[in-house]
Amino acid sequence: MQAVRYRPEIDGLRAVAVLSVIIFHLNNRWLPGGFLGVDIFFVISGFLITGIILSEIQNGSFSFRDFYTRRIKRIYPAFIAAVSLASVIASQIFLYEDFNQMRKTIELSTVFLSNIYLGFRLGYFDLSANENPVLHIWSLAVEEQYYLLYPLLLIFCYKKTKSLRVLRNISIILFLILTATSFLPSRFYTDILNQPNTYYLSTLRFPELLVGSLLAVYGQTENGKQQTANGKRQLVSLLSLSALLICLFVIDKHNPFIPGITLLLPCLLAALLIRSMQYGTLPTRILSVSPIVFVGKISYSLYLYHWIFIAFAHYITGDKQLGLPAVSAVAALTAGFSLLSYYLIEQPVRKRKMAFKKALFCLYLVPSLILVGYNLYARGILKQEHLRPLPDAPLAAENHFPETVLTLGDSHAGHLRGFLDYVGSREGWKAKILSLDSECLVWVDTTLADNPLCRKYRDEVEKAEAVFIAQFYDLRMGGQPVPRFEAQSFLIPGFQARFRETVKRIAAVKPVYVFANNASISRSPLREEKLKRFAINQYLQPIQAMGNIDKSNQVVFDLVKDIPNVHWVDAQKYLPKNTVEIHGRHLYSDQDHLTEFGSYYMGREFHKHESLLKHSHGNALQ
Incomplete structure (x- = not known):
């Protein structure tokens, strides 16, 4: 079994995904379906990570310690740096209630549960969605939950059966079961699961990651098949890319079954595109252009920072739609911090060799405790400021009547x-x-x-x-x-x-x-x-x-x-x-x-x- 080869066109697809999300967040009228970029990310992640795991399992080199060490190095340093920046800025300009809402999201994000918290955190006085600078980290929680569970299924099934086809069939059954949950009545989520906002629910998002995982499993059952493009593959690739781009303009957040079965269309198109591009089609060449690939390489940092600055812009201005000066400032700050993150954090940490215990302690545990500690300290300061009585006129009248x-x-x-x-x-x-x-x-x-x-x-x-x-x-x-x-x-x-x-x-x-x-x-x-x-x-x-x-x-x-x-x-x-x-x-x-x-x-x-x-x-x- 050969190692998973690098495919630049997938980084190109990442660029499409992250730019779609950024455009949507800047102004959802510009690209109504831009939020689908997150779903494309899920498919790409499921495909790449599952392919790596399967390759290592079949080579006998898979180790949970190595796998999670790579995940920590890949995800957490850049994440903790971005969220720390958000915490420091928010502690200076946020009111107590607003900071406290953000703090709770961050605390649960360190144990990959922020999406569950956001699912039930709905209230009239809650920090408005477009003003929460860490709202977007729900998707990281979903991914990490998936990769705490799905590798166990891969290992168990392969050790028991030594058959990728059995694994594929089990994954399909799991995919169908989870997809069916999108048809459950809303009261099931609100009354039983206490999750009124289903947008963040893992069970409704796992099918999107499973689309990518199934693509990886299916690909590894096709040993020795032709790897060159013909007319049919060119057509499939072009139609997949075109249809996916159309989805970004046609699907909007008010469509029914979002999340759920509606989102499977762009996910399946993304999977079909990934599969067809391996044959060297025209979309392969388009998405492999160097500037597009570079945007894809820094897409993780772009995703982390863009929303932080957009949310702060909304919070400061009070505007529902950002004007040109704010958009320009957001774009400049996002690009600058993303480049710094990529070159000073992402790349050096990924290249550095670390044992699991050291990565867990130095990259995950210590930074998490420092961040949580800072936020608790800042909350205390803001609470004192919030409760401090003001001079002069009375705040209220005493009323002792029944x-x-x-x-x-x-x-x-x-x-x-x-x-x-x-x-x-x-x-x-x-x-x-x-x-x-x-x-x-x-x-x-x-x-x-x-x-x-x-x-x-x-x-x-x-x-x-x-x-x-x-x-x-x-x-x-x-x-x-x-x-x-x-x-x-x-x-x-x-x-x-x-x-x-x-x-x-x-x-x-x-x-x-x-x-x-x-x-x-x-x-x-x-x-x-x-x-x-x-x-x-x-x-x-x-x-x-x-x-x-x-x-x-x-x-x-x-x-x-x-x-x-x-x-x-x-x-x-x-x-x-x-x-x-x-x-x-x-x-x-x-x-x-x-x-x-x-x-x-x-x-x-x-x-x-x-x-x-x-x-x-x-x-x-x-």
Whole structure:
């Protein structure tokens, strides 16, 4: 059995994969299917690593120690350097909550479990996906999990049968079983596995690596076959490359069964291309051009660094789409750090001979402990900064009245605590805030009426003297710009009609007070304070309001204005229009949520002019 030969065209295919991912991350409208580059990487990785393992098994030279030593040297030094850079930068410009989310991802990435953590880490206040500089390392976790398990299957099957065909058949069965999991209902993942975001799940990604592994197994059963290109192979190779490139433009992240069976098409095309290019076809020559091959050689570092700088650019600017200056800066930093990583870390470490124990200790264990230790230390500093009390005006009013009023909604109900405590303490009541499950924001459907969560909220309504409702209505209707999130993922179909009916049903038994929503702003003022330390803010546009909040609130007002027993509360009009701070205190904690002081201030100003529960009952909208 010959050793696995180097194929420059595969490095060329790596270049296509990494450039696709980078373009997609810079602006997903430029290349809607650019995220498929990760799937192409999986196929390439499965093919190359499996081929190496099989060759060594058949030569009798395979050693788990040698295999994992190579994996550590190949993956970890460059990884730990990139993630350390992200940690140091984030510790200087991130707020405490944002840094803590990133820290948790990094800690689990050192034991290759970051994808599982990201699978269940979904919450309204979580660091937005495009602002998490280590989000992309989920794919490394999937690969390493695969290579902790699949070599065991290779060794076991070959030792028992000495047959590559048996191994191929077992791998096919495993591939089919794992592929079938993409058809499981979403509730299986959310309720049983507690993994609401299936995008990172290993079981749904392993089939992509298995495509590459099966290609390697299949290739090694074809000893002595013709290795030159003919017309048929030229056609297959050209069609495979063309179809794969078309997928990058046609498939987008909103297609069904992603991850799952939808992604198998580009994976199978990549495998077909890899197989056909071994015969010296036209795509072989195209992807073997020196500049393309070089990009492929540094593709790992490009992948590591590009997202780090893109995420920081999003975090600093608050923009959903990066402008030309930010894109230029990201491109320059990515290229520079990738070249440094390749020449100063990747190449020297890979060429250096090391025993497994030394590699494990020096390249994996010690750097991991230093990184985790630094992040824990930085978290402590940021937490002290986060909890440090500010001078001057009080943050909240004491309210010792019993909870007789119920406030229902999402996080835009939760941030009203300061407002409700202040106004309630002056009027003689206190509000209990319930953050609703997204399915229960409107509960008029029969299916939702039987939902235990929604039923619990309805029981709370029965006990309350009055009900307040506050939500990020724009997020549910797909209206004004949503600064931190992709609106489509939070859109509730038919929200307006369903919201009106929900309010109407509650108002039939209790007085209802529907709160207007506050404006969103272009950037977090708390982040602005951190950026001022490095004078970065002077290069950014001033913070300003986003969208037309009066028009948006008018839509909600019109939905409920004629419902008896409903009151409209427009407290946000008492927030200043041209500033995001009062007396040196910030009114907003991020782009759409009020700080505790901001909520308190709004309540104080509201109480000077209006009251809440002193309204007469009936249709008292104002």
